[in-house]
Amino acid sequence: MKALLLKIFNGRIISPWWIMLIDLMLVSNAFVIAYVVRLNVMLPTYSVWEFVRGGTYVILIYGIAFYIFRIHKGVIRHTNFSELRMLSFACGTALLVLLGLHTLVGLANPDYAMVPRLVLMLHFVLVVFFCFGFRLVVRETYAYLTSNKGSVPTVIYGTGDLALITLEAIRNDKESPYQVIAFVDDEPSKWNMDLNTLPV
Incomplete structure (x- = not known):
């Protein structure tokens, strides 16, 4: 169907x-x-x-x-x-x-x-x-x-401007199979924060 x-x-x-x-x-x-x-x-x-x-x-x-x-x-x-x-x-x-x-x-x-x-x-x-x-x-x-969102859980490395641009690009692409679930960063000060409603 x-x-x-x-x-x-x-x-x-x-x-x-x-x-x-x-x-x-x-x-x-x-x-x-x-x-x-x-x-x-x-x-x-x-x-x-x-x-x-x-x-x-x-x-x-x-x-x-x-x-x-x-x-x-x-x-x-x-x-x-x-x-x-x-x-x-x-x-x-x-x-x-x-x-x-x-x-x-x-x-x-x-x-x-x-x-x-x-x-x-x-x-x-x-x-x-x-x-x-x-x-x-x-x-x-x-x-x-x-919409194929949610089929591939994805983590973005970094929390800077490029990471946010990547997040928006994935969210705005209706044919993208990726769903961003979190950010990762090597700076301990940014851990356990929320960025655009997603955990770091």
């Missing part, structure tokens, strides 16, 4: 269009949740047709925004907070367009049922949370699968 997941991550089997599809599924799920939270689905005026119609144009607008901002082009196994910023811009743009359409249609035809504004705003928050959360899960899963 681990080998298959690594093959998927490293071989780029997942195309950007699959990422777009997953994002749109998350958008649709967020819409359902937002509608349930806002309207409680028990109102006598609840219409399945209004729900489906509203969900369709909301998903379409978000899909266009994601495409324009190239959200699906990122390498999700290396997601960082710049991805969150771009995702927020894309979702914010979609929200503004939807609110603008809501206002224009309301002025042109007050009797036309639109998605409530509160649903749109709650949906925006949920989409950002779901889409970025999905990317974080993928990133952390990849980091876990590629």
Whole structure:
């Protein structure tokens, strides 16, 4: 199972269009949740047709925004907070367009049922949370699968600057099989001390 997941991550089997599809599924799920939270689905005026119609144009607008901002082009196994910023811009743009359409249609035809504004705003928050959360899960899963830390216990000789640089290099190299467990030094005055949470 681990080998298959690594093959998927490293071989780029997942195309950007699959990422777009997953994002749109998350958008649709967020819409359902937002509608349930806002309207409680028990109102006598609840219409399945209004729900489906509203969900369709909301998903379409978000899909266009994601495409324009190239959200699906990122390498999700290396997601960082710049991805969150771009995702927020894309979702914010979609929200503004939807609110603008809501206002224009309301002025042109007050009797036309639109998605409530509160649903749109709650949906925006949920989409950002779901889409970025999905990317974080993928990133952390990849980091876990590629981490070999702990397989080779390692001791660093010395406690000077070079020893600390070596420690940081080992810790920052995700493919390193070494786990530093202690420092050793020939100066008795440094024995039984802690250096970067490790014993000397």
